Amino acid sequence: MTQLNLDLLRRLSEIDGVPGREEHARDLVRTEIEGLVDELREDALGNLIALKRGTAPEGERLRVMLSAHLDEIGFMVKFIDDQGYLRLQNLGGFDTRNLFARNVKVWTNGGELPGILTPGGRPVHIASAEDRKKVPELREFFVDLGLGAEEVRRRVRVGDSVTLDQAFREVGDLATGKAMDDRASVFVQIEALRALQDTPPRHDVYAVFSTQEEVGLRGAVVAAYSVEPDLGVALDVTLAVDTPGVGPDEAVSKAGEGVGIKLFDGSMISTRFLVDEMIALAEANGIPYQLEVLPLGGTDAGAIQRSRGGVPSVTLSLPTRYIHTVVESVHKKDLQATLDLLVAYLKH
Structure with missing residues (x-):
């Protein structure tokens, strides 16, 4: 279990960056991950692409692409x-x-x-x-x-x-503020890279901090084309409508009940063997999880999956209340579960 650095989450939430103008968020991420990765570059659409090399012999290493988007609505x-x-x-x-x-x-x-x-x-x-x-x-x-x-x-x-313009704050077990979609996942991706310092991954990990997701998954399209991954894992938020006025069949996920392993959304159907691997890892490591079906919307995995000849892909989703408002709220237990499952997968 990795300790949550909520001050970093605060800074990520409060910094500004709409689609096409993500430079402030990108600069913050760059500062945080320099020294944690082996290569770091920025492409023509402003994606920040970090490479953490694996320990397996070069001919045996897969390319695993992670993607969390920098832009906010x-x-x-x-x-x-x-x-x-x-x-x-x-x-x-x-x-x-x-x-x-x-x-x-x-x-x-x-x-x-x-x-x-x-x-x-x-x-x-x-x-x-x-x-x-x-x-x-x-x-x-x-x-x-x-x-x-x-x-x-x-x-x-x-x-x-x-x-x-909205300040971040803690409300009970919730971390609340603007742009948790998707800065909370950016936070998880940064902390996963930090966790890999002690135990490097076996395969090459390309951690993409993508641009223009909110206007059509645009950054992930070009990043996946250049990275040419063998596997794709998007990190994004999902609906947690576990609040008054909505029936349990429409809740999609519930805050505090673990990381969401996506099965379906408007942009993709997750690759089944990756879903099964994530479930098995969560259960083996005692990580709380929930299975997610989101009727509409999409994540960077939808772009990765359709790159070149196709890429097996899945999304790890962070249950979030009040999505696309200035009080987007994530549960600290779900942040921890998402980080723990991602790190377990990359080390596995």
């Missing part, structure tokens, strides 16, 4: 109106019910600007009954920078990224 400025309000293009999927009155950061060439994200329309004091029932569309949201239109145009340009 966010926005891009698409228009500045006559009053200086910013209109947005989403980068990833949002439920607009979770976007009311949010603090945001706008990332400009001159640095970050604090802003307020909210939909247009009447406040509750003067809203009609019909107004109060309405769920606004994303096109109705704007960012208020508290500056005049001329100053906004001087400092902001179309294409600047916008991220949600």
Whole structure:
């Protein structure tokens, strides 16, 4: 069992990086893993690819590709109106019910600007009954920078990224904050590389910190093509809808009951022999696990599996409550179980 470094998880959660602008998160990861791996490179799409060489003779070593994505859901400025309000293009999927009155950061060439994200329309004091029932569309949201239109145009340009602003905190047994999708898995991947220092893997491990997952698994597509793996293991979050208002048949997974071993999602059906190996390892090592079927969504394993002539692939999923909000919550026991199973697999 590896001790959880929650300060690293905090820093990963709070740092910013929307699809296509992952450089802050990538730089943090680079700092953490330099010295833990034998090779480290960045490709044309901004994927950070780390190689930890195995101990087996060169002709006998397989290439095992891990992938956890750096990007978080966010926005891009698409228009500045006559009053200086910013209109947005989403980068990833949002439920607009979770976007009311949010603090945001706008990332400009001159640095970050604090802003307020909210939909247009009447406040509750003067809203009609019909107004109060309405769920606004994303096109109705704007960012208020508290500056005049001329100053906004001087400092902001179309294409600047916008991220949600939220501090990490611990709530009981939960670690809660923005971008746990997928920085919690990035955390697991970093800590797995650290755990391999004492007992190196038998096979070559390519740990990919991928880009642009939230807009179509794009980074993993090119990373898998260049790595040419024999096996693929994605690390990502999954739904833990073990909360009021949802039946147990729709929960997908439950927080605190162990790592999710994915069977199916919208991007892939996991390779069965890898599923069976993960189950056997979990049971042999006393690692709590649950089997996961996710009706929609996908992970980097969907890209890895379809690379070149096909790659046997599976996803280890971290059960997460309130996905795609600023209070994404992972259970510490599930973090531990995911890390333990990944390390056991790589050493096995």
